[in-house]
Amino acid sequence: MSPEISRRDFLKLASVGAATTAALTGCGPASRYVTREPYVKMPEYNYNGLSTYYATTCRECSAGCGLVIRTFQGRALKVEGNRDHPVNMGKTCPRGQITLQGLYNPDRVTDPLHRKQRGSNDGEKMDWDAAVQVVTDALTHNQPNEVAFLLGMTPDHLFDMVSDMTKAMGAPAPIRYGAPAMFESRATLVQAAQTVFGQAALPSFDIGGADLVVSFGANFLEPWLSQVSQTRGYRNLRQGTPNHRGLFVQFESRMSQTASKADEWIPNKPGTEAVLALAMGRIIAEARGLPLPPAFATADVNQAASQADINADDLKRLATILGNAQRPLVIPGGQALAQSNGLQTAQAILSLNAFLGNLGKAGGVYLSPIAPLEDAYHRPASAKEMADFVGTLKKGAVKVLFVHGVNPLFELPKSLSFADALKNVPQVISFATFPDETALEADYVFPDHHGLESWGYQKVATGSNASVLSGAQPVVSPFHNTKATVDLLLAASQAAGGQIASALPFKDELEYIQSKLSTMLSNANGFFTAPEINSFTAYFQQHGGWWSTGDDRLAPTAADALNANIGASVSQFDGDGEFFLLPFVSPTLAEGGANKPWLQELGDPTTTVMWNTWIEMNPQKADEMGIQDNDIVTIVSPFGALEAPVYRYPAIRPDTIAIPFGQGHTAYGQFAAKRGVNPVDLLPQKYNEAGDLAYAGVKVHVQKTGRARKLSKMEGVLGVYGFDAKQ
Amino acid sequence: MANDLQLPVFTNTSEQEVSGKWGMVIDQDLCTGCQACVAACSMENNVPFVGEEDANYGRSMHWIRIERFWSGTFPEVKMTPYQPMLCQQCHNAPCEPVCPVFASVHSASEDTNLQVYNRCVGTRYCANNCPYQVRVFNWRDYTDARARPWLTSLQNQLSPDVTVRRRGVMEKCTFCIQRIHQAEQVAASENRSIADGDVTPACAQACPADAIVFGRIDDPNSRVSQAALNARGYHQLDELRTTPRITYLHGASNGSNG
Numbered sequence: 004m005s006p007e008i009s010r011r012d013f014l015k016l017a018s019v020g021a022a023t024t025a026a027l028t029g030c031g032p033a034s035r036y037v038t039r040e041p042y043v044k045m046p047e048y049n050y051n052g053l054s055t056y057y058a059t060t061c062r063e064c065s066a067g068c069g070l071v072i073r074t075f076q077g078r079a080l081k082v083e084g085n086r087d088h089p090v091n092m093g094k095t096c097p098r099g100q101i102t103l104q105g106l107y108n109p110d111r112v113t114d115p116l117h118r119k120q121r122g123s124n125d126g127e128k129m130d131w132d133a134a135v136q137v138v139t140d141a142l143t144h145n146q147p148n149e150v151a152f153l154l155g156m157t158p159d160h161l162f163d164m165v166s167d168m169t170k171a172m173g174a175p176a177p178i179r180y181g182a183p184a185m186f187e188s189r190a191t192l193v194q195a196a197q198t199v200f201g202q203a204a205l206p207s208f209d210i211g212g213a214d215l216v217v218s219f220g221a222n223f224l225e226p227w228l229s230q231v232s233q234t235r236g237y238r239n240l241r242q243g244t245p246n247h248r249g250l251f252v253q254f255e256s257r258m259s260q261t262a263s264k265a266d267e268w269i270p271n272k273p274g275t276e277a278v279l280a281l282a283m284g285r286i287i288a289e290a291r292g293l294p295l296p297p298a299f300a301t302a303d304v305n306q307a308a309s310q311a312d313i314n315a316d317d318l319k320r321l322a323t324i325l326g327n328a329q330r331p332l333v334i335p336g337g338q339a340l341a342q343s344n345g346l347q348t349a350q351a352i353l354s355l356n357a358f359l360g361n362l363g364k365a366g367g368v369y370l371s372p373i374a375p376l377e378d379a380y381h382r383p384a385s386a387k388e389m390a391d392f393v394g395t396l397k398k399g400a401v402k403v404l405f406v407h408g409v410n411p412l413f414e415l416p417k418s419l420s421f422a423d424a425l426k427n428v429p430q431v432i433s434f435a436t437f438p439d440e441t442a443l444e445a446d447y448v449f450p451d452h453h454g455l456e457s458w459g460y461q462k463v464a465t466g467s468n469a470s471v472l473s474g475a476q477p478v479v480s481p482f483h484n485t486k487a488t489v490d491l492l493l494a495a496s497q498a499a500g501g502q503i504a505s506a507l508p509f510k511d512e513l514e515y516i517q518s519k520l521s522t523m524l525s526n527a528n529g530f531f532t533a534p535e536i537n538s539f540t541a542y543f544q545q546h547g548g549w550w551s552t553g554d555d556r557l558a559p560t561a562a563d564a565l566n567a568n569i570g571a572s573v574s575q576f577d578g579d580g581e582f583f584l585l586p587f588v589s590p591t592l593a594e595g596g597a598n599k600p601w602l603q604e605l606g607d608p609t610t611t612v613m614w615n616t617w618i619e620m621n622p623q624k625a626d627e628m629g630i631q632d633n634d635i636v637t638i639v640s641p642f643g644a645l646e647a648p649v650y651r652y653p654a655i656r657p658d659t660i661a662i663p664f665g666q667g668h669t670a671y672g673q674f675a676a677k678r679g680v681n682p683v684d685l686l687p688q689k690y691n692e693a694g695d696l697a698y699a700g701v702k703v704h705v706q707k708t709g710r711a712r713k714l715s716k717m718e719g720v721l722g723v724y725g726f727d728a729k730q
Numbered sequence: 731m732a733n734d735l736q737l738p739v740f741t742n743t744s745e746q747e748v749s750g751k752w753g754m755v756i757d758q759d760l761c762t763g764c765q766a767c768v769a770a771c772s773m774e775n776n777v778p779f780v781g782e783e784d785a786n787y788g789r790s791m792h793w794i795r796i797e798r799f800w801s802g803t804f805p806e807v808k809m810t811p812y813q814p815m816l817c818q819q820c821h822n823a824p825c826e827p828v829c830p831v832f833a834s835v836h837s838a839s840e841d842t843n844l845q846v847y848n849r850c851v852g853t854r855y856c857a858n859n860c861p862y863q864v865r866v867f868n869w870r871d872y873t874d875a876r877a878r879p880w881l882t883s884l885q886n887q888l889s890p891d892v893t894v895r896r897r898g899v900m901e902k903c904t905f906c907i908q909r910i911h912q913a914e915q916v917a918a919s920e921n922r923s924i925a926d927g928d929v930t931p932a933c934a935q936a937c938p939a940d941a942i943v944f945g946r947i948d949d950p951n952s953r954v955s956q957a958a959l960n961a962r963g964y965h966q967l968d969e970l971r972t973t974p975r976i977t978y979l980h981g982a983s984n985g986s987n988g
Binding site for chain 1: 759760762763764765766768769770772773774779780781782783785786787788790792795796798800802803804805807809812879880881882883884885886887888889890932935936937938939940941982
């Protein structure tokens with residue numbers, strides 16, 4: 004307990020409604036941090052042998068799932084889902100479970116560092132007062148337009164604080180980016196919603212309410228938008244309606260983890276999703292005897308099937324099933340939109356939903372609720388916007404770059420040459436918790452706390468019917484000499500004086516968060532209200548956030564969608580290779596999991612490979628080329644090349660190879676570094692009309708190297724003797 | 731003079747007499763193969779990771795793993811529904827009679843298979859005899875921070891409720907016995923018997939698809955007993971008459987049933 008608050012005060016605050024729930028308020032708002040106490044001095048609520056549970060928010064991705072952390076004598080022992088939280092309802096994904104291996108990771112940045120030479124592992128430890136001075140100087144010695152902030156997709160309170168700060172000093176607004184948003188093609192989804200529905204919101208797909216889901220490469224059971232809530236939707240699709248099992252069809256060139264759960268998997272040629280969607284619309288319109296909407300008028304069913312290299316009868320049959328479904332739903336996936344024609348594909352699929360009449364209805368398409376403290380949905384930067392940002396850096400227009408929560412040297416396509424751009428930035432300051440590639444190239448590393456040691460909130464973008472502000476609180480006291488980045492920036496703002504200081508008159512991070520929460524006190528839509536901010540904060544901590552009790556999803560309208568000529572065609576590909584390249588997000592590692600050893604040791608759901616990168620290749624095609632399992636091949640795209648062992652994957656088109664994203668770190672700690680390869684090295688600098696990267700729009704060559712490396716995998720080595728059935 | 735050593739006696743109770751106590755139902759139609767159960771199990775039960783090289787030898791320590799199999803060739807290829815595989819807590823457990831030191835024994839009170847770590851001498855007979863291949867062996871001191879210094883900080887999360895195992899010891903799923911015992915103690919302190927839903931193992935708690943149901947199979951009204959009545963229900967390797975405590979529900983995936 005902090006000396007600022009007595010135990011009696013703490014219990015008064017913590018016990019507000021505490022009897023009804025297992026999750027305790029961490030500490031009263033006046034006490035900033037939980038502290039570890041020696042065994043003999045245990046606080047009276049902490050009985051020997053009993054655990055204390057704290058509600059907080061997961062930071063492994065931006066979905067904003069609520070967690071309840073079991074702690075025991077000051078240590079976090081186990082992650083459990085928050086049962087009351089509307090996003091995940093008590094459930095977690097593997098990355099949420101293993102977030103503790105981030106907290107206790109042996110490779111964390113333990114102290115603020117000054118790096119004399121970029122890229123060198125030797126940093127000189129500093130004290131935090133000096134760090135505050137460095138940040139203050141960076142803010143005051145440069146023109147406001149020479150200061151840039153690059154932030155990740157979490158946490159939102161930091162983004163809000165930096166937004167307020169840059170506004171006060173007249174600097175450019177912070178830029179947010181994360182590889183997941185690139186792989187989800189979020190910008191395209193939002194742009195298509197603007198075009199078709201007239202609202203730039205993030206669509207929300209009611210998988211659980213549907214009785215037929217047709218997905219064009221949407222990996223909704225994997226890290227895509229909100230994995231846990233979508234998996235709950237999948238459950239309800241199958242068993243939510245008594246005696247009626249909803250069906251699920253997936254169009255995708257490779258059988259992903261999601262496609263493996265489909266009743267029917269249709270391996271279409273990449274880039275043909277738009278023509279397929281429009282052809283299905285035409286078949287349904289004709290079957291219903293309706294006048295053909297202009298959107299579908301140019302579609303040619305047989306041509307679409309042949310372009311997609313699928314059976315025309317299958318297409319007609321599936322379209323008929325779709326047309327006859329009671330509550331049909333069609334979902335556009337990230338890889339389908341990551342093509343030169345991605346925006347048309349998204350428009351075609353959203354228009355098909357409009358034609359099926361499912362907008363704003365159970366099992367249909369909604370617009371995600373606008374989160375509290377938001378006026379609208381603000382998406383992270385698209386790859387095109389990042390390219391523009393990198394261009395600004397290259398010109399030398401930015402004198403100091405602050406980086407938090409994102410690792411651009413790993414998450415951006417190498418062809419953008421962020422590394423070169425960094426050379427033209429005189430000062431780079433990283434707030435990384437882990438020594439990632441970007442932190443290694445920074446002049447200063449001022450490590451933020453781990454998410455479980457932090458205050459904060461996350462505005463839930465999608466995944467819940469309610470409007471949700473998910474709350475985070477420290478569940479353990481910081482293990483290392485780290486400092487909350489918001490605290491550091493607030494201190495620097497005060498030291499800088501002037502407009503910044505008066506715009507941010509906050510003592511610390513919690514006071515800043517309370518200033519935001521104070522606007523919500525009287526919001527009667529919430530499941531709790533409070534007369535004053537301290538009680539509100541106590542409830543907010545105890546329950547893990549604030550959410551409304553109603554359904555805040557918006558029903559989109561698409562009056563003119565079907566009158567537009569979408570003019571979709573097959574996408575254009577870069578390169579003249581013999582294989583389509585399909586990079587996909589590793590279902591277990593995602594973008595930031597590689598430094599957690601237990602995530603490395605989870606078998607990939609479809610291939611069971613652990614600890615490394617593999618290249619998926621069709622076995623018949625591999626036979627033709629004389630390639631066996633574990634043979635190392637070189638993949639050459641017009642933008643780069645890489646080497647990795649082959650996994651002969653039975654469920655992938657012969658003209659496609661797939662490679663997971665998540666490995667290939669050169670830094671990021673001992674469990675991640677020098678392990679596998681990163682497919683962003685192969686990606687083009689080509690964008691669709693919404694500015695998303697056409698990462699699935701490249702064709703590559705595959706060459707044998709004559710070398711092999713045995714992949715670690717679960718399959719074939721079961722049993723205590725490591726018996727390999729194939730040998 | 732004969733000494734009565736009071737050794738445990740193994741009896742092969744006929745299946746009709748078997749009532750069982752704890753059981754599980756796993757719905758393969760819902761399982762998405764996401765590995766959340768594997769992660770949750772490992773975090774709950776102090777299961778160590780072994781690293782790339784040992785994993786390559788098949789020495790990884792997963793107490794629960796997700797299996798899937800293939801049939802056919804592209805484009806007619808099918809994947810079987812994901813099949814989470816863990817100790818089936820057989821009543822007639824093949825692992826038990828082969829243990830020379832009685833480390834693999836049956837619990838009379840919980841009717842589960844126990845592994846007594848401090849009896850185990852590492853003959854690995856039990857794993858040899860397990861038709862489900864769910865027993866894992868500590869080939870090295872995977873939890874010894876003296877040999878593996880990177881573990882020092884990671885060991886902060888070790889649960890005090892679960893033994894940390896050393897080299898040469900066999901281990902396996904316990905149905906989260908520590909959670910069962912805790913729920914029993916809480917119930918006893920409140921002068922009641924255990925209610926349905928009091929015990930949730932880590933895997934079932936995490937499962938985002940809610941594909942795993944756990945509870946008392948001696949209570950016909952419990953959620954798990956009701957779920958086990960499903961017409962899709964079957965036991966793994968039923969022909970071996972091991973009387974597993976886990977009922978699987980057939981799933982359909984990619985058009986192939988089961």
